[in-house]
Amino acid sequence: MLQGDFERLCTELKHSPGNQLSRAIFDVLELKRAENSQGLGAHKEKLPVIWIETNDSGDNNISFMNTTYPYLDGVFQDMIDLLYSNTFMAAQGLDALEALQNAAKGYAGEFVLVVEGAIPVRDNGLYSIIAYAGHEPLTALKVVSLLGALAKYVVAVGTCASFGGPSAAKPNVASNVPVSDIVRRDVIKVSGCPVNPDWFVGTLAHLQLFGVPRLDEVGRPAMFYEFTVHRHCQRRSYFDRNEFAEKLGDIECMFSQGCVGPKTGSDCPYRLWVNHVSWPVKANTPCIGCTNPDFPDGSSPFFVPMPQKSQRRTNL
């Protein structure tokens, strides 16, 4: 609606009885909404998504379910068509495998491959089997390599998929590796243990509206991971004055309790978790650096200050 039209509408209807003016404006809004079909912009098409779960705890899909504004049903309705997902899909068994096959064929070159979890490479990938086709194991290794070559974008969700994470923690008996070691292409790494739903849904929104977001030097969307936790932490004034917590539960800086905020890229201090109500330091505990490439081994022991953390393990 042009400014002139709006002014004319207001002049003509300003003394009319009932709610005629409001109704006229509302009609224009409705028209606009219908034109934009999805609410945000006419160029906003739903993303076809194939979500493969491999070696992780399934915490990332649980965290994804905690998204608010949009809630999960809003994401399914306006943002993505989830064509395959071990957690959410109604189909089981052969029907599920058929859905996977149809999605990979029908949407080749268009779909977003979301991988949740690390990929074990030992013994030809036998330590993570997506499904069996008859007796033949479809290993994560095989499925992710195949789909990775067909996808438009590859998104690693969570720290296991991004960097190996807890699945690849020492001694890593199944030789778990990140998705980027398996697919020979760029991977958007939305790390976190689990991922914050805002980081993941926000990345999907960016793909949907503008394509690939700007990534930081380790491949994570810069809009979420560019600055350190320490930089934006509410307790920074305590750190700067050398006032450190004596124990968990204190209100001072958690550096003394093992906080790795100074080396952790994430916006937790103002993003917060689960409808934006809290984060680990607000809960009077240290940040354990769950978005980092070296998590968890690089953060452990978790409750020991950074300079004394050691990656040496004693009785292996």
Place this chain on the structure above:
Amino acid sequence: MSRKFVMFSPVTRLSGLLSVEVTMEEDVVAEANVKGTLFRGFEWIMQGRHIRDAIYMTQRVCGICSMAHGACASYLLDDLYDNEISENGQLLRNIMYASDFLQNHIRHFYLFSMPDFVRMPDRPLFQGQDLSDLRLNPRDNETLVGHYFEAIKAAQESHQILTLFGGKAPHQHSFVEGGVAVAPTADKINQAMALIDNIRCFVRDRMVPDTDLLARVYRDYFSIGVTPARLISFGLFRFGPKTKPFCGKEVCWTKADLAWWTQARSMRRSPGPGFGYRESNSTTRIWVILIAITRVLKPLVGRPG
């Protein structure tokens, strides 16, 4: 007798990867072996780590029940260090644990189980649904589909309670060895009460009637595939400064219980048809948890720190 082998894979709608190998004799399932097909080797991961790391590391075993693993680690450390847990700490721990349970039950019932019984809308996510034994009339079906989407918010709100006290969820931070690192201040209690009210309405008006309906319409399912009673429970919530498990006599692990257990196992009772779902279904448990949280939250009001 002709034997047939069927590989049912993947089993979807659960946390993790699962397949079932089924052996059929004529039309009857003679044997079904379930295998979880992801392996990370957590036993090895834990070895050689600092013992307090267990509180956070073990939660990474599973995303939908992370709190349970962290709680166990904390209980063990309490034992080891002979910690005394303050009364507020005991109450808060149980509230946090219960919130995670609410989240788990609601998600399991609606997001994971319901597509086995209800015709879901024609969206990519629900395509390929097994329609062979859907029994609800169209009106009930529509109602339950609506509740599927309402459950999303109720489960999120359950995790919001855990986050209020625990910093984040899954993999909360403040339920640790020695107690809880967050004080139950009036604002947090008040917020948790408001959230619990929403969840209670959902459970009362949606989840309980829905469970009743499905249990009635699919009554015969209670006697299909009854397994030998190979279950162990060590109780759930813990009470007292020394975090003793609270359990009925059937769940404690004493010598007498061991005897009872062995006997029960050797009997391998398979409950016949009509096995009362009321005693065994999850709504009973969810009610207990709801009542427990509300009871526990109320007295907390007015004694912060």
